Amino acid sequence: MAPIRAVAPPLDGVRLLQTAVGNGVTARALAGGTAVVHRQIIAGAPAVAGSPAATRAALLAYTKVPVTGDGRSLRGEIARVLKALAGIQPSAGAALKDQANAFVTALTGLPKAPTAEDAAEAVRLLTVLVAAVNQAIVTYRLDDAAPSVTARVEEDDSHHMNYFFKLPNDDAEKIFDLDRWSRKNEDFHKGNVAGPTITGIVDEAVNDWDPAGGGIVPLLLARLVGRTHEPVSGSAGTQDVSALFMNSPLGRDYVRILLAADHILRVRTKDLTPRGVNVDSWRKPTPAERKRAAYTVDWPRLLPVARARIRTEMLARTPAAEDRARSLAVEAIMGHDTVSPLVNLGVVKADAATGEFALNNRRVVRGVDVCQAQADDRFNFDISHVKAILFFEWKAVADLQRG
The missing domain is CATH 1.20.272 (Zinc Finger, Delta Prime; domain 3)
Structure with missing residues (x-):
């Protein structure tokens, strides 16, 4: 002060x-x-x-x-x-x-x-x-000067982009690989803890978070970094960061993690669109008399449902687990009205215990009734995408809850 x-x-x-x-x-x-x-x-x-x-x-x-x-x-x-x-x-x-x-x-x-x-x-x-x-x-270090951070990303068509940050006391910007945190299991805590003030802020953010309104990372950024934070883009932008967060034991690493994760989650969420599934049906022994029905797996509607399930783990302070994120997602969405008709027909396999969620394009025979879904190589990509989004959000919270 x-x-x-x-x-x-x-x-x-x-x-x-x-x-x-x-x-x-x-x-x-x-x-x-x-x-x-x-x-x-x-x-x-x-x-x-x-x-x-x-x-x-x-x-x-x-x-x-x-x-x-x-x-x-x-x-x-x-x-x-x-x-x-x-x-x-x-x-x-x-x-x-x-x-x-x-x-x-x-x-x-x-x-x-x-x-x-x-x-x-x-x-x-x-x-x-x-x-x-x-x-x-x-x-909350309200009278401390807010340090400045410069951030940018080399945007491409992948989900593994290079981020560049210049933090206080850095002579020049440095490359940051988000995969080290999200996919390669590197421990950025380095023996430190977030501290009771930071964990208290994070716990309250989880409690206040409404998954129907989007992901939790923007809310974490608003409360830890600053309400006027700017999303990372291809052009270098400078923004002030809360002195409380930047000067905390995890601040320098996790300001980069949150800003980079916020960017890649926006990209991944934008990639999720409704997935059409065509199902042919007929009765034995007349396969030529097929009827086609169109179904839609509406991922933009399903993502908030899966996020709500992950929120229960955040509230319980459960450590984040990548495989578990997929299982919880399947558990949350398999009974949803945009999925259950396909599960009931047998053309979508859904198993919360194993995390299996896949399109079955083989013939499904039930007595004289037969149905078959048209193949879609990208169907399993969607659930993997959802899993990645959920895991990023869950891991960001779980790391900062380790007080």
């Missing part, structure tokens, strides 16, 4: 503080120790006596006068912090807002001649509130 330029409080302000919170806290505040909050609060305190009525007047003044080094009022500082927390960890912002409301309620409820007990309670609530504000500033 940026240092506060304290203003020497009036003597009567010091006496009021001593009366309200005690000599020990006052001494630490004036010394600029751990109680930076009180330094901020008394940095414009009016000269008042120590009576309950004067305490009320002082509290009312504290909500209006500048309490920070750059001149923000207490109300303005709380609004700034709440706005920042809304984009990082909304529950933390909600808790802080509750504390602010409790103080406002107590203060507005004070009569002009309050009892000593009521005045003391309002002071206590103020002390708790401003301590929470400063704690949020320090915990």
